[in-house]
Amino acid sequence: MSTEAGTRTTTTTQPSGRVGDSPLRPDGTLKVTGEFAYASDLWHDDMVWGVTLRSPHPHARIRGIDIAEALTVPGVIAVLTADDVPGENAVGLEHADQPVLASEFVRYEGEPVALVAADHPETARRAAQRIHVEYEVLPAVTDPRRAMDDDAPAVHQPGNLVRHLTLRRGDPDATAPVVVSLDFEVGMQDQAFLGPESGLAVPAEDGGVDLYVATQWLHVDQRQMCLALGMPKELVRLHLAGVGGAFGGREDLSVHVHASMLALRTGRPVKMSYGREESFFGHVHRHPAWMTYEFGAERDGTLVYARARTVLDGGAYASSTAAVVGNAGTLGLGPYRIPNVAVDAYGVFTNNPPCGAMRGFGCVQAAYAHEALMDELAEAVGLDPVAIRQLNGMREGDTNITGQVIDSAAPVAELLQIVRDMPMPPPADTSDIRSRPGAVGNTTHGEGVVRGVGYAVTYKNVGFSEGFDDYSTARVRLEMTGGEAVATVHTAAAEVGQGLITVEQQICRTELGVERVVVHPKNTAVGSGGSTSASRQTYVTGGAVKAACEAVRAVVLERAALSLGRPANELRLDGGKIVGSSGEVLVGLGEVLGEDAVEETVEYRHRPTHAIDPETGQGDAHVQFAFSAHRAVVDVDVELGLVKVVALDTAQDVGKAINPDAVVGQIQGGSAQGMGLALMEEIVVTDGHVRNPSFTDYLIPTILDMPPMQVKVLEYADPHAPYGVRGVGEPPTISSGPAVAAAVRAAAGKPLRRVPIRPEHITGT
């Protein structure tokens, strides 16, 4: 892929590896050569294997479970059911509403019912098939639009509403001369991380358990595990194993309690590792959405009002549905100035697969609706798609629809201008079959091919919102090892492939002036790092590491000041030395530290956010906003409905690129994932059953689907954030898909009010 990251070259490796450089990641080569140890590679000499028996029904009452036959299978060591859960049989990210193992009811296809440990995974699987569960199948709620009806069966008591967010601003009944409206539907996307759920639970001599697991937030896992295992947190220790992608799909528990229960029961280390099919049932998905939107505008296109009604299918358990509704509501109208607003966003329970966190978190769905409607409005008032967005785009100092002032850069118009001004791709190269819609399928030699261009822009909250205490902890130590100054940084913040380890090292090098930075393995022996989600780790854990470094530095410089007889504020740390204000070396770090290690642990918090008013939805709900825009160029074979994305260009404000290569990587990956939802990625659920739990039929983009990208990175520092950073990971996933959808609409000349856009939607057959 050709990339352009602002004025930087993205390929050179800076030897010093400080903030603003792009040092090589320690995991990069290993991953490319296949040597990286993922959680599925975990191994313990005397370990046994655990498997999960799952419900085949979307909704049923469990009449009885007979494990006797399973126990007779040679090699089986334990079979556990809900009765064996040592603590509370309830876990959940925000609400503990999900049984560790179903006891009375199963509420979705794939819900865990029983566990088996055996000396071989196949033995365990076969034994699981010999567990006899008597189910009384119950009527299932599978249409979320009907879930709130009075006569809908209740998935949970008292009813099927998880959250209803109402937002009213200005005159909710305002009228306008130009009115456009639409209905839009978004299918269920999967995170489709490449490393399926895996963990190894090792029973410890003190009666506790050490769990090695791929996850996004060790401490939120630990909290739930302690309740379910009935054990204090000193005895429930988590260690991050190699994570093969996450994208929100590892925020909820998977193997954690199950493997630990088996380990504690058998006294043996227990490994659990899902296959691809089980993985589709083993984690939450992106909420499918049904949205009705209306914009009212002046004849020149200036927005007067917006109304939106959104229903999100939360599936069988709450997971993070309430927070996703929060985003779909508070950010659901996009980065626009709208004086009069009425938004109702609902999250509901159904007997469909549970939905929760996924990259873009509620904003992805909404962006399809507001961006499609923005194009409608452009058409209605005779403006082009860029002009209408620039006219209505948010600017710094504006107030958003919850009444929050945007108090740092909001370059909506500029981002759009940049992508509009980027060079257009050349006309299709018809000599190369791979560059046509359908590619090697050889379905067109130019017949039926129409080119289309589409634009989209978004803004996304960074970090946790609505009053959440969103902090991270860092422990930094500075000492002399073998004559060299070495910093060790310890956080529990999960590296899931985004490059946090490198960022932590860069910050330590920058703040402490040392070359060697050791990143301590991530575990719960240090305080919480918060979640690796919401685009927040470089900001929040980065902030914690920076603060811990500053604390260490203060101690060191204070010591140096004492021995040198100079004020500490005239001293700096650089190259393992104490230097004076004009850079002159005064003394080596070794002489100041001697045998001592200076260690500081700091909790870092971003500015507080606040709950929104329950009636009006008004309030300073978010701490920071990140903006991005995309321009998509597509060739569509309008007769066959096949699409080739020719270009997917983007501009994004990242505040400060701590690691420019990693920033561009996030933007490329996020854009591909967004495009995937627009064109192909969907878990198809019929009557509560998943019909395509495999990569044969759950399609994710390949190299032939993803075009080269032009990427422009802006760096407008957020004065409230460490180094001025802005979260990077999610905005590309939000604005890319709607841009692709718009380009396809432009080419096909059809409204296309549902994603993924399937060939038959384009052809009308």
Add this chain to the structure above:
Amino acid sequence: MDFLQPTSWTDALAARAERPDAVAIAGGTDVMVDLNFDRRRPGALLDLGRVPELREWAAEDGWVRLGAGVPYSRIIEELAIQLPGLAMASRTVGSPQIRIRATVGGNLGSASPAGDAHPPLLAAGAVVEVQSAARGARRIPAEEFYTGVKRNALAPDELIAAVLVPTAAGPQQFCKVGTRNAMVIAVSAFACALHPDRKTVGTGIGSAAPTPRRAPDAEDFLAGELQAAGLWDSRGRLPEELARAFGERVAAAASPIDDVRGSAAYRRHSLSVMARRAVTWAWNDLREAA
């Protein structure tokens, strides 16, 4: 599970006869998926990877005798001239890694309606050569080989030796619709072959019926119309209406279903479009060659 590794065709046939519980494995790109999903637990695997006869192809007066174990990557590299339709279809199979392992024999063994080798074999008029230790070899025309969804005419003691494909006497085309631009199972597929020597047309339809199948009506219709208009001899332009009517007849020959990959209506529609386009390309190639 036993792992049988014969190193000659005779031994392979003997092993096939002795072990009815064995599953033959060539590239393994279907078999291993089944094993991984626990859909099959055969008593033995009969590995055909070391049987040299299966990995060869040879030109024999007007035919290519393609060993069942020749992988797609070699068909693309070595047989694009002789068997253009099959080579084009091979190009669409899976990923480079899959094409290096997977074989036409395996595609025939699985006999999936979505198998990409089938439409060009049908269009070309290929014949499957199967053999058993007890009864020797027999030849089954491709269109009789597919007997049901993922079922074929192979007897339990038989193995597929080769597929005999007439060397192309005229242009061939293959088209495959998938919802992704690579690495995708066909939503629908179509192959056609012009046989100017015999003044006939061959077709093959994939993923749009319980088995791969021909569209005989469309074949006869087009060949007849070309004959009536003297086009086989004049090599004049193919009238658009003729191509369209051909496409409609191809679509009519299908009996597709709605499934997670696509709707029946779309499958039919896409077949009519692919058939119209493909036959036009093939005809234009024929004219250029003249």
